[in-house]
Amino acid sequence: MEKTPSYFVTREAPARISAMSRDTKLIVVVRDPVTRVISDYTQTLSKKPDIPSFESLTFKNRTTGLIDTSWSAIQIGIYAKHLDNWLQYFPMDQILFVSGERLISDPAGELGRVQDFLGLKRIITDKHFYFNQTKGFPCLKKAEGSSKPHCLGKTKGRTHPNINPEVVQRLRDFYRPFNMKFYQMTGRFFGWDD
Numbered sequence: 001m002e003k004t005p006s007y008f009v010t011r012e013a014p015a016r017i018s019a020m021s022r023d024t025k026l027i028v029v030v031r032d033p034v035t036r037v038i039s040d041y042t043q044t045l046s047k048k049p050d051i052p053s054f055e056s057l058t059f060k061n062r063t064t065g066l067i068d069t070s071w072s073a074i075q076i077g078i079y080a081k082h083l084d085n086w087l088q089y090f091p092m093d094q095i096l097f098v099s100g101e102r103l104i105s106d107p108a109g110e111l112g113r114v115q116d117f118l119g120l121k122r123i124i125t126d127k128h129f130y131f132n133q134t135k136g137f138p139c140l141k142k143a144e145g146s147s148k149p150h151c152l153g154k155t156k157g158r159t160h161p162n163i164n165p166e167v168v169q170r171l172r173d174f175y176r177p178f179n180m181k182f183y184q185m186t187g188r189f190f191g192w193d194d
């Protein structure tokens with residue numbers, strides 16, 4: 001097993017992975033692209049506090065509302081476009097899309113889908129998780145090889161800055177058609193659009 005989020009959006013990755021093994025099973029966690037871009041910005045901001053504001057990176061032209069699609073954080077959320085690239089090399093039944101939202105609200109359910117996809121017995125179930133009120137996320141009751149509970153680290157589940165609701169709405173409008181295409185392609189409704 002090998003993982004990195006950037007594979008999904010790297011043009012050359014499908015050809016290279018297919019050349020290595022055409023039977024590779026691919027698992028991608030996707031979340032609402034609007035929350036994703038804010039999360040991406042939050043992560044960069046935590047490393048480089050001097051970066052421009054979210055708004056100024058989002059728009060090519062603030063007056064017309066033209067989104068700057070050359071900003072990589074915006075590009076990454078156009079899932080249908082990236083999936084198109086993968087489908088040139090892999091059939092849809094070799095790719096599993098995990099809902100980032102469900103992974104938080106129902107981790108065992110989402111991991112059930114992962115285990116089925118991998119042809120594994122459903123070993124990980126509800127009894128492995130508890131909701132940690134302080135962290136605000138599900139955590140493992142016992143970490144592997146330990147008897148202690150385990151939550152993901154501080155860099156997972158950062159507080160996002162408040163973004164102007166108008167900007168959020170503009171991003172929602174921008175992503176909607178791409179999301180619709182993505183739902184059609186995957187046969188799963190992720191529920192990101194109001």
Ligand SMILES: Nc1ncnc2c1ncn2[C@@H]1O[C@H](COP(=O)(O)OS(=O)(=O)O)[C@@H](OP(=O)(O)O)[C@H]1O
Nearest residue numbers: 005039040100103104137138139152155156157158
């Ligand atoms: N159980 C649990 N605990 C903590 N965080 C959880 C969990 N499940 C999913 N998430 C979401 O994972 C997001 C961070 O994952 P990333 O892939 O963006 O992290 S990273 O880029 O590899 O650092 C992180 O995004 P942010 O909330 O934007 O920080 C979380 O929303």
